[in-house]
Amino acid sequence: MQDPTSPSPERPTFADVARAAERIAGAAHRTPVLTSRTADAITGARLFFKAENLQRGGAFKFRGAYNAISALPEAVRARGVIAFSSGNHAQAIALASRLLGVPATIVMPHDAPAVKVTATRGYGAEVVSYDRYTEDREALGREIAAARGLSLIPPYDHREVIAGQGTLALELIEETGSLDMLVACLGGGGQLAGCALAAAECAPDCRVVGVEPEAGNDGQQSFRAGRIVTIPVPRTIADGAQSTYLGQLTFPIIAERVDDIVTVTDAELVETMRFFAARMKLVVEPTGCLAAAAVLHGRLDVRGKRVGVVISGGNVDLATFARLVGEGA
């Protein structure tokens, strides 16, 4: 593992986030920042929800995907891109590729939510399936990339992907002004690392916190151990945060710039989905609820603070949404 203190040439900086904001302007939505008196009353905080469930492709991943493909030299881009993903990154790459006129191949787990597979195909990408419990998607992705001359765009461990994700925090802070805390959802760390880079520059006093599913707390373990800890594929309804290790690029940024990593249970994610549906009229997928679940369920000391909360995505099968939101109603 690389020394977290020595900057690597691939490691993004705030300048990359600023450049990403220029590249995605006009292509990505500047998503709304929502507030809720009920959420404020529950927590005693002033909460600002960045609604990336309303982003193109239904998740913040469009930012990193569009930025990464845009950053490729013309001739490289024309040969096509390939991505491996449990869903939202795939959809984002497929959509961004279509908008930029680039052919896309997506390696997806066979048990990915049907809505995500269908959407990815709908954007015109070729989908290659694999078994997430027995096959190595990275190896498969690299094999196909090499054989077909495609550029592999990983879901989080990539300078331009991290920089693109950071633009959501840039927009949020531009809109809210100073924040005491920014709470992000954590899978492989692209969102958290990007947001941490943006916050360090635009709101230096803002604490930055990541939230993981309790069953998949590799990020929390890594943060505490000071090295990347790998775990088996976690079983959680947060399918966008089933990554088993932080990245070589995301980890050092998180180790350096993030203040804490906390976890929430699947039951808390479901309750938060219900809160968003009932109170804020929002469809949010389980993974998209991570940050809000930590805030609403007392995992963080937010009383009296101005807190940015990332709602990271809204891609959930309607049947699953209805079942989860209907539970105990």
Ligand SMILES: *Cc1c(COP(=O)(O)O)cnc(C)c1O
């Ligand atoms: C990918 C994803 C995450 C996790 O993002 P990382 O950059 O992998 O940490 C969180 N929420 C949603 C909806 C996602 O699609």
